[in-house]
Amino acid sequence: MLHHIKNKVYHIEILPPKQDSQKLEADLELFAQKYNRVMESGYCACITDNAMGHLSFQGTEMIEELGLEVRPEQVMIHLNTFHTLEDLHNILDTCKSKGIKYLLVVSGDGSERLPKLQPSDVGAEGKVESVTSVELLKYIESKYPGTFTMGVAFNPYEPPEHEFEKLKRKLDAGASFIITQPIIEKNKIVDELLEKYPDIPVIVEAWMSRKLHLLSEAVGYEIPENTQYDPIETLKSIHKLYPQCGVYLALLGFKTQYHLIKDIWV
């Protein structure tokens, strides 16, 4: 992951089509276009896993079904705890066979329709009430030792003491890089994170939508709907504020913004 930061490789989030898509073929084509564009740019495509609990296709099956090329340094798969054990292994086996090495392991957002890994599935029966990213990390490391480079999420808007304690457990469980929730300015908790873990690669998330108010839930306070926000200017300032960090771009507009990011990270 340090290689990504040194070589200014953006992490670009791509959402797979939803299961209930009414225009699936068109959505698949669009996904392939975005993925290939990220590959050609030399960036890293980060494919979400049922983001916000919405039923979507898995990144691994998109890659397989669409015959997309995997460049190991340029693909990251999000993986959460809302799977059956069989599906989890299918995903991990596909990642292994395709040479995908980066995983972002998160607890994730569930929904009525999504199954959930049980403690007994991952050898944590009697130890925990429910499977979180910590148990998932441990399980993956035990079943696929040394196969994957796994990252975890860090939320600077949660109570810091609790969040740092959680992060320590994630790192102890096998995580080797960190991706933060979106930041739009200097953040003292992220500063603390960088001080505390100077040797662990940290990737800060930049919010690329103009609709800043959508971040209200993540940051824990109400951002007015009419708030003016310039994502590109914010991205520039994040590079200045955190030159030692990688950057993850969420909700990047492929038509309107992609061409603008090329020369920003200098």
Place this chain on the structure above:
Amino acid sequence: MKIVVCIKQVPATNEAKIDPETKRIIREGLNSILNPFDTYAIEEGVRIREKFGGEVIAISMGPEKAIEVLREALSLGVDKAILLSDKEFAGSDTWATSYALAKAIEKIGDVDLVICGKQAIDGDTAQVGPGIAAHLGWVQATYVMKVEDIQDGSIKVRRMREDGYDICEMNFPAVITVLKDINTPRIPSLKRRLAARQAQIPVWKPADIGADTDKIGLDGSPTRVVKTAPPPAKKNVAKRIEGTPKECAEALVRELRMRSII
């Protein structure tokens, strides 16, 4: 084994309005989904096939648009799908619907097991499964929470009661209706979803299944909806949990689990 799963397309929203004249749901303009309880019926059928072999056939009665839920069933693993659709079927109540489905099951032939969700979320009657069993003259078990065993020619199931459960052993052919406790439905793969979009789904009309047209549609439906009204609003009751923070947290988790919220 030959298994038939009966499924229904229902409005996706609980904001459906009732036609004051007909007292029926106004379906126009509403998004539709596969009845959630039917997802568990499909999954159970597919699991039984995976364990014992055979085939699973999904059938549904409804307008042409109902073909969407049959494609959903195919993406979830059933082998074939059949739609019963014709203007003669329109307006069927649960009795006429179960008659038509029973005739389709007869036409499919050699069916060992029919699986339905416990009820559809639009009508909430839970009558179609038992109605199919009655029309076919087959044994049935409703509210099934677990298939305990399948042996040569028989099935043993656990069915939920308010005060416990029954273990029922039935000879095939049989009808069961299932609860959501029975399994965790799989998520369709992209490969299956794409194949389902291309699948040919036959449409059967009353003549195809040998249905007596006096027994289907509005004329064949004995139900008369005289009045509909919302149920009385539930009174919210707050429960106070006291104790140390640890005790409170444990008690809260226990309460939430008892309500299946977590």
